[in-house]
Amino acid sequence: MTRFILTLSFFLSGFTFLFAQDSIQATIVLIGDAGQLTKGHHPVVNAVKQHIPLNEKTTVVYLGDNLYKTGLPDNSLPTYAIAKAPLDSQINIGGKSKAHVYFVPGNHDWANGGTNGYQSILRVQSYIDLLANENVKMFPRDGCPGPVEVKINDDIILVMMDSEWWIHENEKPGIESDCPYKTKSEVLVQLEDIISRNSKKLVLLAFHHPFRSYGPHGGYFTLKQHIFPFTDAIKNFYFPLPVIGSAYPLTRAVFGTSQDLKHPLYQQMIQSVERTVKGHPNVIFMSGHEHTLQMIQDSGYNFIVSGSGSKTSRVSQPKKSLFASGETGFATLQISKNKNVRVTFYIVAGDSIKEAYTNNILNFSKIPEEKPDTLRKIEYAFKDTVVISASDKYKHFSGFKDVFLGSNYRKEWSMAVEFKVFNISKEQGGFKIISLGGGKQTKSLKLKDKNGKEWTLRSVDKDPEKALPENLRGTLAQSIVQDMISASNPYAPLVVPTLAKAVGVPAEQPKFFFVPDDPAFGAYQKIFANTVCTLEDRDPTTDGSETKSTNKILNKLLEDNDHHIDQEAVLKARLLDMLIADFDRHADQWKWGTKDTGKGKLYYPVPRDRDQAFFNSNGLLLKYVGRSELRFLQGFKYHIQNINELNFVARDFDRTFMNTLDRSKWRAITDTFTQRITDQVIIEAAGKYPPEIIPLDSAETVRKLISRRNILVKDAMRYYKFLSKEVTVTGSNEDELFKLQNDSGRLKLSVYKKSEASDSVTVMYRRSFDPKDTKELRLFGLNGADKFEIDPEVSSKIKLRIIGGKGNDTFNLRGNIKTHLYDLSTEKNVFLSLRRTKKELSASPSVLDYSSTGSKYNRLRFPHFNLGFNAEDKLLLGVGFLSTRHGFRKAPYASFQRLSTLFAVSRGAYQLKYQGIFNQAFLKKDLVINAEVVNPVLNNFFGFGNETVYDKSKGIAYYRVRNNYVSGELLLRKRFKGDILQVSAGPAYFHYWNHRDDNKNKILANPAVVGIDSASIYSDKEYVGGRIKFDVNYINNELFPSRGITWYSEFTALQGINRNSRNLTRMTSDMTIYASISDISKVTAVLRAGGGHIFSKNPEFFQALSLGANNYLRGYRKNRFSGSSTAYANAELRMKVFKSKSYVLPGDVGVLGFYDIGKIWIPSERSGKFHSAYGGGLYFVPFNVIMISGTIGFSEEDRLFNFTIGTKFNLSF
Structure with a gap:
């Protein structure tokens, strides 16, 4: 009977639904997280098709996570067919009806936020475009953030945003993309514009991530998850784990990830969007992400979560939640002609569907009128x-x-x-x-x-x-x-057209x-x-036709190898940039005109936005910035200081669009360019300023332009050589032949369009490379069945990298040239000959990765000045250098080297420190070199033991010890999960010596007092051995972390290699957990624990493990206790009190309190005492670039103030 009543009720409600359609102006169906099938079917999609009228008044919105678990894989992988099946089901929901269907991206569509997320979302879009009809679209497109505005009818607009773009921490479209809105600020400006223009309409704001939620992403866990933690993964697995079971819920609630509402990136998105929307009451927030159904009303707004399209999870229902369900289902919004908005949630179980909740949530017929100004x-x-x-x-x-x-x-x-x-x-x-x-x-x-x-x-x-x-x-x-x-000269754009016309640049x-x-x-x-x-x-093209963006042109070149770039025209346009010192020439500053060649299209550049032409400053600030950090800010001077740096912003553009021109063509075009920029042309151009400005600028502009023109050939050829050092040539998605031949000592590359009749009918690319200029040539076949061929007589010093691309490629590499070959091991590629070739095949599609962006400059900073201070040497001054070099697929650099020195002005003491990191140097492992010479070092030493005496009457200077050492280590390092985990191992060396004169009237002058052999103290000691390091670094901010963990462990074994040296075996480990226990990191708990043990007997004083102000026990002097074993724990609570809005030094101001405890062990001492200290202080983080803190620590024997700036300067007194 109950079943009959339920069936009848649903039938009647469905009849009422159909009958009411005449009064309904629109129906919005919300389905989220629908990226998984159940036994080959999609119950929720099927329920919508059967029970919701899909007509011209109906709009279906998929709210992200349209595929699990890592988006749509490359179609070359065996998992492709299975992965796309849920997407097929969703696309077909409307059939041939007139209903509109929109897909909004989610984090799983972005490969769950992974490094290949951008490529994944582009594949999803391409697949939807391929299969869908005109009523089925994915918005925003191309991985862009949006917002995208879609008119439902005269009263309703749908605004879609890609919320994953906002919090995605890997590659995504940015300032050089083709996105209409490229930055967060631009997104918010456009969102505000949309909402303001539609203030009298209903605005439906759709994105994947909810702004309110009482599910797991919101940090909500029930008692069940604490007692029976496995039930989330296995529904009825009620295995009790009290206390232990709380570990995951507590960790998730406190730490979160970027996919959780408590994460700072997520919070920033919520706050930014809500600030923009504030004051517009007719906005409804619609999202998925949580595998639940929720109706939440908060702060005057309605938040709908419909994320159980294929999965379920737990959900709480506090006061602000009108409805919550952890079952699969979907939601609908019905908007009546009298502007009432009614929400209905449906629960789907197999083939059955029931209405679980319905309510009128908004009437937007009365919108507050804006008061006239x-x-x-x-x-x-x-x-x-x-x-x-x-x-x-x-x-x-x-x-x-x-x-x-x-x-x-x-x-x-x-x-x-x-x-x-x-x-x-x-x-x-x-x-x-x-x-x-x-x-x-x-x-x-x-x-x-x-x-x-x-x-x-x-x-x-x-x-x-x-x-x-x-x-x-x-x-x-x-x-x-x-x-x-x-x-910036506001009127410079008036001068440029005359110069451009003279050289034929639009x-x-x-x-x-x-x-x-x-x-x-x-x-x-x-x-x-x-x-x-x-x-x-x-569109200032030569014929007035419409221009295309740089990204669209790149896609056109990939699609059809009959299309080409007019690279000579590009060079002319870039020479004009150099002449007028316009540094801001990234890809988005260009449009492209089109000429029809009969076979394909020839694209020519149309420069836009001349805001930075003639940019110049004679102030000390910009002079410093231009020489140190932003070296492209050279200014419009009489000469070009550094042509390579001036063109830094255009580095990717130039390498992509000027890779065909050899030295002779480059020189000829430059000569012609300078000949056409005559003195008369320059004078005419400078006369285009407004009449009021001509007396101020015209004469100087003329003199500078003439001077820069006269030296332009020399500088342009210097830039040619810089670009030619490493050259990248790409194919397309069609079939090509890449052929390398000798050309009078040069390496000639020809790329042909392949056809069924011949491999070499149409030349797409041809250039000869001089090994004096070019050191490395990179060939990307991209897609298609390409062929790479090197003639047997080819011999060159140029390094060659061939990246075959998707498709079954053929390689016949017979020449005498060092070649690296990259391709998929899963393809049926043909290897005819591989002379001097190193094959680097992989099953991962990332082996084929190509990007037209990401070029980096090698950097050398010399001199790099250093400054230091200690109590006895006083002021320390030094100089050094920093060097960063880049290489093929070596991130974040190929090598980094730092040499720093410090010299004590008063005592003649010195320190030398070197660090070298060479990524993927050996068997895809990094080589890390650390070396140090200190003559002498200054430390505290109070003797061995947990209860050593600090006689204050002798003063702290008595306990200061000096010794000299040379240390070094040569480690191989493997990085996992990006740089989260690093494992290093390799040989280590240490050499110690000491001088009596350095320790007069100090504790080491009478070493027997602290149980040390005086003969041993002043004997040279030398050690050789090995070291292993484990380093976990997963924190949200290096400067001032509020979430995450660091865990550093080290094992060292050293063999004494002279008679005065004893063997040393030591292990240490240190872990710090940062937990934000309130939103936006206002309160952060820092928990630290660690310890160490020396397994060898009788370690030297300089080898001992120590506790003190500088290592884990504040309130005591530095290195206050020393021994062979140690354990410690620290607890610190930081609370941001307010944000200083100081005009000069704004930043977060907060208070902190701490409690430290620790102990030292030595074999000869029995001590049950644990030393403790407590204290507190203030911190200040100006501009979020450096941390300044002042604390006071109290212990039973001392009260110490500590002042810290960043991590480099630390002073205790």
């Missing part, structure tokens, strides 16, 4: 021209400010100039606003004229606030960055306008009112 003036709206300065922010300084920040172009910014007033309704016949745009610092509007042509209205002045980290906003740092904009023709406070701008009136802007043609 009656105080705004429309002073210039109907004037033809206005005389005004480009900005009043960059006024002239005097004295130190002028020297430090520079005079720059302050006069130009402040000069009153006559501008035409921009009348948006009349200019060019009138414009229609398409959308708000803008980069990190500028604001812009995309416009369309009456003919459909697109234009951009862009602000001349910039606001760097959104380009800065939040901790620097509203500070002196922001003011300095804002002032640095004065180093150029924007900007027109300057004053934008009044015009109501015709609508929602953008306040943003652009009373500003100076430029109006630019979005």
Whole structure:
């Protein structure tokens, strides 16, 4: 009977649902985490198909994790067919109906946040595009963050965002991508624009990660998980593990991962989006991620979690939760014509479905009207021209400010100039606003004229606030960055077109306008009112045709090998950049025009955005920054300081789009370029400044351009050699032949388009490489059945790397050239000949990885100055160097070397320290070299034992000991899980010696007092042996961690190799856990424990294990207790009290308290005493770049103050 009633009830509710459709204007179906099948079927998808009308009023939104567990694998892997099956089921939900279906990405679609996540999400998108009809789409596209706005109807919009992009810590689209919004700040600006424009509509905000949740990702665990921890994995496995079972829930709740709401990245996303949405009550948040169904109301908003599309998990139901279920199901939103929003949750069990909860949650018919701004003036709206300065922010300084920040172009910014007033309704016949745009610092509007042509209205002045980290906003740092904009000439874009025309480079023709406070701008009136802007043609091509972005061009080249780049035109455009000192030429600063060649397309470059042309500063700040950190900020000088550094921002672009040109072509193009930039052309160009600016800039611009033109050939050829050192050549997704031949001592590479008739009909690429210029050549076949062939007579010193790519490739490598070959071991590749070739085959698709970005410069910093201090030597000064070099697939570098020295000015003491890291140097292991010479070192020593006496009447200087040593270790290191775990092992060396004169009137002057043989103390000792290290580092912030763990263990065995040296075997281990016990890391617990043991008898004093202020026992003097065994534990609680909003030094300010306990053991002493210390203090983290702390520690024998700056400077007194 009960079953009959339930069936009848569901039938009646379904009948009511169908009957009510006439009053329903839209139905939204929400299915999350549907990436898994059950016995080959998808119960939730099937339930929706059977019970929800899928018509033109219905929209289905998949809320991410559309595939488990690591997204869609490469189609070359055997797991591909099984992995894509759940996606097939979801795609087919609508059949041939008119319902719209949208997929939103989740973390599992991004390979569960893994290193190949970006490639995975692109594969998912490609597959959906391949199989789906026009009503099935994935948004946002291309791994971009969004937001993407989709109109459901006149009353409802759907906004989709990729929340995984926000918290993804591996490769993802950024500033050089083709994404319309490339940074978090741009995403938020666009989201605010969408919501503001649709303030009277219902806004459905869809993304994968929930902003409220009472499931595992929200840190909620029931008593069941603490007592029966295995039931999460095995449903009915009730094996009790009290206490032990709490380990995982507590760890998960406190630590979390980036996929948990408590994680700082996740919290930042929540706070940023909610700040943007605040004040707009008609927004509903829709998400998945948690394998639950939840309806939460909090802070005036509705949060829907529908994430049990194929999996389930536990869920709590506190006060703010109106509904919660841990069963599979989905949710719907029904929006009526009278603007009521009704949510319904359905639970699906096998073939059955029931309505579990329904409620009206919102009525958006009454939206608060925005109060009109009656105080705004429309002073210039109907004037033809206005005389005004480009900005009043960059006024002239005097004295130190002028020297430090520079005079720059302050006069130009402040000069009153006559501008035409921009009348948006009349200019060019009138414009229609398409959308708000803008980069990190500028604001812009995309416009369309009456003919459909697109234009951009862009602000001349910039606001760097959104380009800065939040901790620097509203500070002196922001003011300095804002002032640095004065180093840009606001009117330089007017000069460039004449120069560009002379050398045949397409150029924007900007027109300057004053934008009044015009109501015709609508929602953008306040943003652009009373500003100076430029109006630019979005497609300044030679024929006025539409341009394409750099990423789209790269994809076109991959798809069809009949398409090519006009590389000679690229070089001309780049030479123009070098001439005008425009450093900001990354890939997004280029558009591409198209010419039809009959066979394919020839793409030519169209430079855009000339904001940084003539950039120049004579201030000390930018001079320092330009020579140390940001070396591309060289400025528009009479000469080019370093052509390679000037082009740093364009390093990837240049290597991709100028790899065909050899030395002779490069030279010829450069010669022609400089010949066409005549003095008359330069004079004409400099005359394009506004009349008011010509007296300020024209003459100097002419002199500088002439000077730079005269030296451009020499500098350009220097840059040619720099680029030619390592050259990458790529194929396409079609079949190619890569053929290498001799060419009069050079290595000639020809790439042909293969056909059924011949392998070498059409030449795609040809260049001869001179070994004097080129040291390494990298060939990427990419996709297709490619062939790589080296003629037998080829002999070259150039190193060759061949990366075959997907497809069955053929290799006939017969020449005398050192070759590394990379390809999939799972493919049926053909190896005809492999002379001097090292095969590096792998089953992992990552062996084929190719990226057009990521080029890095080798760096040498010399001199690198060092500063130190200790109580006896006083001031220590030194100099050294830092060297970083990069290599093929060696991350984060191929080698890093550091040499530092310190010299005591007063005593002549010195220290030398060397560190060398050579990644993948031997059998894919890293080589790590550490060496140190100290003559002498200064330490404390109070004798051996846990209860040694500290006679304060003798003063601390009595207990200071000095000795000399040389140490070194040569380790092979293996890194796991990125750099989270490192294991190192190798030989070690140590040499000790001492001088009596260094220890006069100190404890070692009478070594017998502390039980040490005086003859032994002053004898040379030498040791050789080995060392093993285990290093775990998994923390969220190196400077000031709030989550994670570090665990360092070391085992050392040294053999004494002279008669005064005894063998040493020692092991130490130290673990620190950082646990944030409140949101956003306001309160952090730091728990540390460790110890060590010397297995050898009678260790030397300099080998002993110690406890003190510098090692785990604050409140006692450094190295206060020494012995052969030690154990210690520390507990520290840090609490952020407030965020200092100081203009000069903003940052987090907090308090901390600690308790330390520890003990030393030696064989000859029986002591049950544990030493303890406690204390507290303050910390300050200015700009989030360095930590400053001051603490006081109390113990039974001392009270010590400790002052610390970062990790380098530590002073106890």
